[in-house]
Amino acid sequence: MKILSLANKVPFPRKDGGAIGILNILEGYVDNGHQVTLLAMNTPKHHIHERELPIGLTSKIRFKLVDVDTNIRITKLVINWLFSTKAYILERFISPLFKKQLIRLLQEESFDVIQLEGLYLCPYIMAIRKYSQAKIIFRAHNVEHEIWERTAQVEKRFKQFYLKNMVYRLRKAEIGFLNQYDILSTVTERDKEKLNELGNRKPAIVMQPGFTIEEKPAGELTFPLSIGFLGALDWIPNQIGLKWFVDKCCREFILAIRILNFG
Numbered sequence: 001m002k003i004l005s006l007a008n009k010v011p012f013p014r015k016d017g018g019a020i021g022i023l024n025i026l027e028g029y030v031d032n033g034h035q036v037t038l039l040a041m042n043t044p045k046h047h048i049h050e051r052e053l054p055i056g057l058t059s060k061i062r063f064k065l066v067d068v069d070t071n072i073r074i075t076k077l078v079i080n081w082l083f084s085t086k087a088y089i090l091e092r093f094i095s096p097l098f099k100k101q102l103i104r105l106l107q108e109e110s111f112d113v114i115q116l117e118g119l120y121l122c123p124y125i126m127a128i129r130k131y132s133q134a135k136i137i138f139r140a141h142n143v144e145h146e147i148w149e150r151t152a153q154v155e156k157r158f159k160q161f162y163l164k165n166m167v168y169r170l171r172k173a174e175i176g177f178l179n180q181y182d183i184l185s186t187v188t189e190r191d192k193e194k195l196n197e198l199g200n201r202k203p204a205i206v207m208q209p210g211f212t213i214e215e216k217p218a219g220e221l222t223f224p225l226s227i228g229f230l231g232a233l234d235w236i237p238n239q240i241g242l243k244w245f246v247d248k249c250c251r252e253f254i255l256a257i258r259i260l261n262f263g
Contacts, residue, residue: 001112003029005038008093008120009046010065012053018141021187022117024209030060039105041068041098068095087169093120099127106131113137119144122177138181143194145171175199
């Protein structure tokens with residue numbers, strides 16, 4: 001099959017869960033004999049030059065990058081707040097240039113499957129339906145409004161007020177996109193159940209990214225007690241989650257280890 005994947009960032013290098021998930025699944029498609037093209041927004045936050053992509057990756061997946069400015073602009077944020085009912089966090093990824101490149105690609109080639117990597121690609125479903133007969137897979141990385149709802153709960157004053165309003169708008173959008181695709185794919189069983197509760201009626205599967213485990217000699221621990229964290233710290237929900245873990249869990253964990261060690 002010919003598969004087209006749409007992403008709101010270039011998933012390289014694999015330095016966060018989103019990038020790892022996207023690339024590992026696409027490489028899995030390739031390993032099973034499918035042709036894969038990735039059309040990705042090349043944003044300021046995750047900007048990369050095509051020459052930086054390793055040959056081992058580009059020999060398997062065809063990359064097409066489109067520069068999209070997703071930076072937060074205070075003027076646009078205020079205008080959105082006052083005169084729009086849409087979530088600004090979603091509007092930032094609506095790009096006329098990206099849409100133009102997508103339409104051109106769909107006019108030039110036929111694809112069997114088009115996979116949307118996350119909620120922020122759903123605004124392009126209408127264009128896909130118009131220019132392609134491909135089946136659409138919506139790969140929901142999270143239940144997005146829940147992530148930001150938890151973030152709002154730990155913020156204060158105006159920021160909390162703003163985020164709560166954004167959560168309301170994002171939830172409305174997330175529900176509105178349900179069933180516009182052909183297949184729903186989630187990372188966890190819990191997310192699948194939640195989206196079904198919100199109204200999904202399309203076939204739903206849990207598709208987790210696989211890993212190729214390399215045999216390497218185990219390294220020695222530098223410290224007697226150590227905890228590792230895997231996640232991008234340029235994403236606010238991860239920052240809040242790590243801070244919560246340090247504040248609420250680390251002290252108890254260290255105390256429990258000491259009790260076990262000293263009886």
